[in-house]
Amino acid sequence: MVFPKIGFRGSSAPDVFVSRKIREEAVDHLESNGLKVEVNEIDSKLPKDVLIERTKGKKGLICLLNDEIDRELIEECEKLEAISNIGGGVGNIDINAAKEHNITITYTPGVMTEATADHTFALLLGASRKIPRADEVARNDEWGSWEVLKSPMGINVHEKTLGIVGLGQIGQAVAKRADQGFDMDVIYIDKKRKSDMERELGCKYTEFNELLQESDFVTIHVPLNPETKHMFGEKEFKKMKKNAILVNTADGGIIDEKALAKALKNNEIRAAAIDTFENEPIINSELKEIKNKLILTPHIGAATKETAHELSMMAAKNLIKALKDKKTSDKIN
Numbered sequence: 001m002v003f004p005k006i007g008f009r010g011s012s013a014p015d016v017f018v019s020r021k022i023r024e025e026a027v028d029h030l031e032s033n034g035l036k037v038e039v040n041e042i043d044s045k046l047p048k049d050v051l052i053e054r055t056k057g058k059k060g061l062i063c064l065l066n067d068e069i070d071r072e073l074i075e076e077c078e079k080l081e082a083i084s085n086i087g088g089g090v091g092n093i094d095i096n097a098a099k100e101h102n103i104t105i106t107y108t109p110g111v112m113t114e115a116t117a118d119h120t121f122a123l124l125l126g127a128s129r130k131i132p133r134a135d136e137v138a139r140n141d142e143w144g145s146w147e148v149l150k151s152p153m154g155i156n157v158h159e160k161t162l163g164i165v166g167l168g169q170i171g172q173a174v175a176k177r178a179d180q181g182f183d184m185d186v187i188y189i190d191k192k193r194k195s196d197m198e199r200e201l202g203c204k205y206t207e208f209n210e211l212l213q214e215s216d217f218v219t220i221h222v223p224l225n226p227e228t229k230h231m232f233g234e235k236e237f238k239k240m241k242k243n244a245i246l247v248n249t250a251d252g253g254i255i256d257e258k259a260l261a262k263a264l265k266n267n268e269i270r271a272a273a274i275d276t277f278e279n280e281p282i283i284n285s286e287l288k289e290i291k292n293k294l295i296l297t298p299h300i301g302a303a304t305k306e307t308a309h310e311l312s313m314m315a316a317k318n319l320i321k322a323l324k325d326k327k328t329s330d331k332i333n
Contacts, residue, residue: 014036014037015036015323016035016037016058017040017058018040018063019061019063020043021039021043022315023308025309026312026313026315030319035323046067048068048072051068055077055080056076056078058077059079060080060082060084060322062084062086062315062316064087065086065091071094074098075101080101081322081323082105082106082322083104084106084315084316084322085106088107088111089107089223090107106318107318108311109169112301112302112307112311115301115303115304116173116302117173118304119275119300120174120219120221120247121174123295126273127245128157130154130271131295132295133291155216157182157217158182158184160182161185161214161216161217162178162185162217162218163211163214163215163219164187164188164219166188167189167197167221170249170250171221172197175203184217186202186204187204187205187214188204188205189205189208189211209239212239213240213241215241216245217245217246219248220249220255221249221250222251224251224253228251230259231254233256234259238263240268240269242268243269244269246269248273249301252276252280255274255278257278257287260272260287261284264290265290270293271293271294271295272293274287274294274296274297275298276301280299
């Protein structure tokens with residue numbers, strides 16, 4: 001196997017390893033603060049043994065949510081002092097092992113909120129108005145003059161009911177767009193009722209079964225954990241409206257992909273739009289066979305230039321602070 005090339009600037013040994021390409025200005029910022037940086041120049045995930053080998057001897061690591069930073073890596077990389085995780089959580093890192101080895105962990109909360117909420121609504125609108133099919137019809141000259149019963153015919157979003165699964169930062173941003181932009185009735189579930197958000201966003205707390213039964217659109221914004229794994233399966237799809245549309249820009253694995261394919265093929269729900277998958281970058285073959293009822297995007301919920309800049313710079317600044325004085329507002333331990 002040929003591994004991605006690794007490069008660093010300068011003649012002395014690097015202090016920091018960056019597991020995936022980040023914005024150049026963030027690398028410059030690290031170096032302007034006296035750090036020598038080594039970067040995985042090709043944007044692909046490194047095999048675990050290579051990641052360990054490249055991190056050895058470094059005091060700082062910038063990594064992504066899909067890099068496995070487990071006990072083995074932490075114990076092998078004895079000089080590691082700080083890990084700057086790019087993402088809204090640290091589920092990929094063995095926190096206990098890091099604490100045992102006095103390694104500071106930071107992350108980048110809130111940065112992806114608005115971009116992900118935008119993408120959620122892009123998928124919701126695309127699925128409701130059958131945008132991919134409409135593009136195909138236009139390009140293939142499969143249409144004539146305007147008609148009342150024009151095909152492909154979608155459904156309205158305006159004044160429909162949106163069910164939000166998880167009213168965290170992204171869920172709140174989606175609720176705001178739904179309420180203020182589309183006059184939607186917003187209902188939600190969360191671990192705790194959020195009365196302040198209900199007043200601010202005009203949403204209503206409900207139970208999961210009621211949300212499934214009442215929603216015209218359902219968007220998912222909870223993290224993947226044992227409690228949420230396959231939260232949407234055959235039983236849940238049967239409870240949803242026949243005309244319902246499901247959107248997932250949260251973690252893959254929350255949806256049972258085989259059950260989703262079955263529900264779409266059997267017309268149990270109208271459509272779905274999915275940005276994350278259980279075994280990325282591999283997508284379930286049954287899902288890929290479904291064309292007009294399913295939109296698939298390659299985990300691009302936060303893929304905007306502005307977000308990439310902010311993520312890169314925050315990760316760099318967090319690492320600098322952690323290495324210099326162990327103080328950063330986005331510190332986990």
